[in-house]
Amino acid sequence: MSGFDVGARLKQLRKLRDLSQRELAKRAGVTNSTISLIEQNNVSPSVSSLKKILDAMPVSISEFFAGEETSPQEKFFYRAEELTEIGDGNLSWRLVAARHPSRGMSIIHEHYPPGADTGEEMLEHEGEEGGVVIAGSIELTVNGDTQCLHAGDAYYFDSRLPHRFRNPGDGDCVIVSANTPPGFSEGGASTHHRR
Template sequence: MSGFDVGGRLRALRIERDLSQRELAKRANVTNSTISLIEQNSVSPSVSSLKKILDALPVSISEFFAGEPSQEEPKVFYRAEELTDIGDGQLSWRLIGARRPGRSMSILHERYPPGADTGETMLEHDGEEGGVIVSGTIELTVGNEVQQLGTGDAYYFDSRLPHRFRNVGDRECVIVSANTPPSFSDGGDACHHV
């Protein structure tokens, strides 16, 4: 989450909702010190930890990073530098059209360096998701199934099943994925891989 003031943005959203650090921590089921350290930019939260806190507001990951939806005519083409990175500094998840109003799906360009992991806590949210491994290897756990997928392999599953992504290889894994409904724009209840 480098280059983005995570702490400042979290503090502004918390204050906007008239919540104390203690109340937000209670709602998110984290410690008061966790909220304080994040707001001071003393720690960089994992995507799953940040999602847990944002769910308590509720604010989606894309709303957190992208701000308000664009009032301009929806774009058709996006240059690489225009994609909104909603990763955690280790994982890079670049969301296409983050500020597009009325978006009905999320499309991500994902990068997992060796050892990257979405976290021990399995993810679950409404919807479906699928993707194609562009390069590298990813270990995907869905429910009780675990598979290692390589370049050209793909996945598609019901996102309500507990799932986790881990790069167990020795080189970066790149994935292009999509999920619906657009979990990165819905107010806090769901988020792809986070």
């Protein structure tokens, strides 16, 4: 965490949410002094204890380390390097406008290397989702129906139906997708894709 002012960032996010140190400590299940010491940079929190505190706000780890964004309400454009990675290190899902204050949907740039799979256990969650395959191919199963989609092909379905994504090919698959309601609003913690 060197080079990043953890204390100042925590204090900034806490104040943005109108939380006192006491209230944040209570929500996170830690002592008031813990919050105070972290904010003064007198103690460096472990990732797990930092996550516990951030979950109480709630703020994702990626949002925390992404730093301050000026006037998020007025931001319309996002460069490739500004997308927030919420994947698991193998599958890559890069979320557009992760910190937008009133985001009503998730738009994700998805990358599936050969053999990547969302898992044998079918996914089911509230909402709808759709996407367009930009490169490669993806095997998509929705409610027992399996299709192999290629570049230019698209999908759209009720997310409550059991579904699974798998890249059976020997090349990378790239998809641009959207889902609503925004299952990635907390960053990383979502039922859209299982790690």
